[in-house]
Amino acid sequence: DGGITQSPKYLFRKEGQNVTLSCEQNLNHDAMYWYRQDPGQGLRLIYYSQIVNDFQKGDIAEGYSVSREKKESFPLTVTSAQKNPTAFYLCASSPRPLGEQYFGPGTRLTVT
Amino acid sequence: QKEVEQNSGPLSVPEGAIASLNCTYSDRGSQSFFWYRQYSGKSPELIMFIYSNGDKEDGRFTAQLNKASQYVSLLIRDSQPSDSATYLCAVNPSGQAGGFKTIFGAGTRLFVKA
16 A cells, blocks of 8 residues: 555654654655644645755744655654644655645644 | 635535635746645645646536636535535745745635535
8 A cells, every 4th residue: 555654643742852753655756745734724844855865944944854865754853942843743745846745644743 | 925825714515515615826827736635633635636727627526727817716516524624725836946845725614514
């Protein structure tokens, strides 16, 4: 079965701790994206990658970091510098730049 | 700032009716347009995409694009209670030098009454 997986589904952390969210796809897509969604809000782009070993900042990259060492994987680290990290995090992939995007199930992060 | 605007709703329609969801965008040079459905607490799922002016049909869904008026709409025929969700409009604007950023609207909540 082809698809995008994110883990874990729910994540709880104490303030001041870094946390890494996993995103894996077996769709052979080049492009991958990380979004953040807050209650009642639209999607905001954190980082995106069009190809392995390359990524660009989105609109709200401060306090986040990513890597793209493999085509299948695009992990997101939420650092202690992110002032308001509690949110629903969504990973997506696309078969081409500016193409349709397919989303993983999301990770709901709560930081207290 | 390039924008995508949607009425937040909720849009309430009776079962079996046609639901009409609308979206306007600010960048006249936008090239591709997408509709996603998001159930409460879940991730968005792609419904359809449209690139050319006119209508595109897929089952009970029809996307309509009018680039001159800068709007894109989604019609859902024979609406079912299972269609109750938030519908997100997404647009790829022009001027993508150095970036590939799809812009998402905040979504319209649809409620289909049984």
